[in-house]
Amino acid sequence: DVKVTQSSRYLVKRTGEKVFLECVQDMDHENMFWYRQDPGLGLRLIYFSYDVKMKEKGDIPEGYSVSREKKERFSLILESASTNQTSMYLCASRGLETGGAGGYTFGSGTRLTVV
């Protein structure tokens, strides 16, 4: 089974700090995604990447950036954390070969609190 690992389950950071959220997948998947989950709003796409060094903005990219230097790793960066970025962050990956819509595999999430 594909495994998507997010490095931290819980993080507490101060306003203005630079924050790195790391995600690693072990199945050589081309596509990786970062979502933000907030109550009643579902999962909103922040950024995605369809290959190494490639990145595309999702629906809510403001205040975030990403890095994909290696195929297995996709990092989400909060350049200057703010309290409205307190949320659950979910990483997902999908391989081109899966084709079917069920190919998204999610990590367990990182709950970030900005104080």
Added chain:
Amino acid sequence: GQQLNQSPQSMFIQEGEDVSMNCTSSSIFNTWLWYKQDPGEGPVLLIALYKAGELTSNGRLTAQFGITRKDSFLNISASIPSDVGIYFCAGRNAGNMLTFGGGTRLMVKP
């Protein structure tokens, strides 16, 4: 981006009851998916629907792809305590991207 309206937002039911939730969209989707998120975990795929009108079951779960391609529902029969979690619908468009609904939080009283 596109929006999916998922309802209800939450449900608190008695063990053994049947559950029904649905998603509607202003846009057409090629595929509808239903995910479940257990507490403290990421969402896991339950059912995928690929054709308008399709009705698919997975154990006690049944989901349908609406004939207009703008809606889908999920039913859970005879709920049990481990059904607790957040259920998300998702639609996939021609660009192969998923749009998620707001989620339905299910709570089951033993």
